[in-house]
Amino acid sequence: xxxxxxxxxxxxxxxxxxxxxxxxxxxxxxxxxxxxxxxxxxxxxxxxxxxxxxxxxxxxxxxxxxxxxxxxxxxxxxxxxxxxxxxxxxxxxxxxxxxxxxxxxxxxxxxxxxxxxxxxxxxxxxxxxxxxxxxxxxxxxxxxxxxxxxxxxxxxxxxxxxxxxxxxxxxxxxxxxxxxxxxxxxxxxxxxxxxxxxxxxxxxxxxxxxxxxxxxxxxxxxxxxxxxxxxxxxxxxxxxxxxxxxxxxxxxxxxxxxxxxxxxxxxxxxxxxxxxxxxxxxxxxxxxxxxxxxxxxxxxxxxxxxxxxxxxxxxxxxxxxxxxxxxxxxxxxxxxxxxxxxxxxxxxxxxxxx
Ligand SMILES: [Cu+2]
Numbered sequence: 001x002x003x004x005x006x007x008x009x010x011x012x013x014x015x016x017x018x019x020x021x022x023x024x025x026x027x028x029x030x031x032x033x034x035x036x037x038x039x040x041x042x043x044x045x046x047x048x049x050x051x052x053x054x055x056x057x058x059x060x061x062x063x064x065x066x067x068x069x070x071x072x073x074x075x076x077x078x079x080x081x082x083x084x085x086x087x088x089x090x091x092x093x094x095x096x097x098x099x100x101x102x103x104x105x106x107x108x109x110x111x112x113x114x115x116x117x118x119x120x121x122x123x124x125x126x127x128x129x130x131x132x133x134x135x136x137x138x139x140x141x142x143x144x145x146x147x148x149x150x151x152x153x154x155x156x157x158x159x160x161x162x163x164x165x166x167x168x169x170x171x172x173x174x175x176x177x178x179x180x181x182x183x184x185x186x187x188x189x190x191x192x193x194x195x196x197x198x199x200x201x202x203x204x205x206x207x208x209x210x211x212x213x214x215x216x217x218x219x220x221x222x223x224x225x226x227x228x229x230x231x232x233x234x235x236x237x238x239x240x241x242x243x244x245x246x247x248x249x250x251x252x253x254x255x256x257x258x259x260x261x262x263x264x265x266x267x268x269x270x271x272x273x274x275x276x277x278x279x280x281x282x283x284x285x286x287x288x289x290x291x292x293x294x295x296x297x298x299x300x301x302x303x304x305x306x307x308x309x310x311x312x313x314x315x316x317x318x319x320x321x322x323x324x325x326x327x328x329x330x331x332x333x334x335x336x337x338x339x340x341x342x343x344x345x346x347x348x349x350x351x352x353x354x
Contacts, residue, residue, distance in 0.1 A: 041118050048112040055108035059101070071286075075279045078309065078330065079249035080266040081157050086250065088153050092146060160264040166230040169223070171311070172205050173235065173242035173255040176320035178311055179205060182218040184345055190214020194238050194257075207346055215347035218340065223311060223328045226336040227270045235261045245314035246328065248274070252314055267330045274330075275307050283307070 039047075077086055114122075170181040170189055183189045190213040197206040207214045225231055235244050237255035244263070245252045253263040274280055288304050295302035313324035331339070344352075 039116060041116075044115040044117065048115040051108050051111045055104055058104060062097075071279075071282070073279075074247055075274065075277050075283075077248070077250050078267055078269040078274055079251065080268050082250040082265075084153055085157065088150060095142060095146070158263075160232055160262040162232070164230050166232040166264065167226070168232050168234065169225075170205075170234045170236060171223075171244045171255065172238065173244065173313065173317075173324075174238035175240065175318045176313075176324040178221075178244075178313075178324065178326035180220050180223045180326065181205060182220070182340070183213070184216030184218055186213065186216060188213045189234065190217050190346070192236070197238075202349055209350070215345065217346040218343045219346060219349070220343060221326065223326055224336055224339050225267050225328065225330050226333045227267055227330050229333070230264060230266045232264045233262060235263070240317050241315050242317050242324070243314040245312045246309070247312070248309045248328075254315065270330045270332065271307075271309060271328075272331070274309070280307050 077083055168183045168187050168189055170192075172179040172181060181189060190211040191208040192206050192214070193208070194206045196208060197203060203209065205219060207217060233244070233253070235253055235255040237257045239257060241257070242255040243252055244255055246265075249265050249267060251263055251265050253261050255261060275284075284305065284307050291302050291305060294300075309328035309330060311326040311328055313321055315321075317324070
């Protein structure tokens, strides 16, 4: 791969030098010699047609890309705010596609229609107030509408508050893994600071051992969330900038060393239910077909795959950034309670180490 890339770069550099020398030669030509270099009617016509062909190519490749790659889209959002977010995104894209369809057509069509012709002189057309007013006011209205709607949606999504008895969960980022911490029976996170990390005593998140709120905290490596209950996430980072990205819930928040950031959402679809979603069923089928082929060849990563929600890091934070992830399981309240009962509290873990 590196060899191919190197060769490609060398070829491009060679073309660039060749073009530069050509431009230099042209600039040196005497007036009578340069006559042969001026495009004639035939050249202009060919370029006009090529321009048109390029427009058709752009449209076709757009349609083809949607047809070929839309199966890679995420399934419907699994959080309460997700549908609103997706709708805003969809409307923005529809507007962009309509505008690009029209402007690309005008650009290429005018390029063709007003191509150079022997003896034809361009018309000097200074301005037209009405035309300029129309093409200014329409984008102003559309963009103002989109921006206001976007701000309104943003404010709604970013409103982290304590209404509706949210579950409090800390997401702790470090190179290159995630840890989650629950507040325990009191749903209050104990104080913590990276300066209090004590690896020998297994206090890996730097919890304040003297803080009574910390003793019942539950530290886990797999995030379980009860469906339908609001979750308020508190993000911390131990080392560098990370970003907690939960694409299925349309959620992302940076994790910044030295401060706590927040994000809040309500999961609305359990892991069991999303696995029944037709898009997800198709995706799993496609992936497992590839995996079965790999298994037949005796290759790695060939065991059947099951669909799961996932927390990823979305800031390039180092060499293993790509693999910084944690499984998220959304389940019924009963399943969640049963799972939580099997977990050790912080004080139990500390006692077992000492
Ligand atoms: Cu990271």
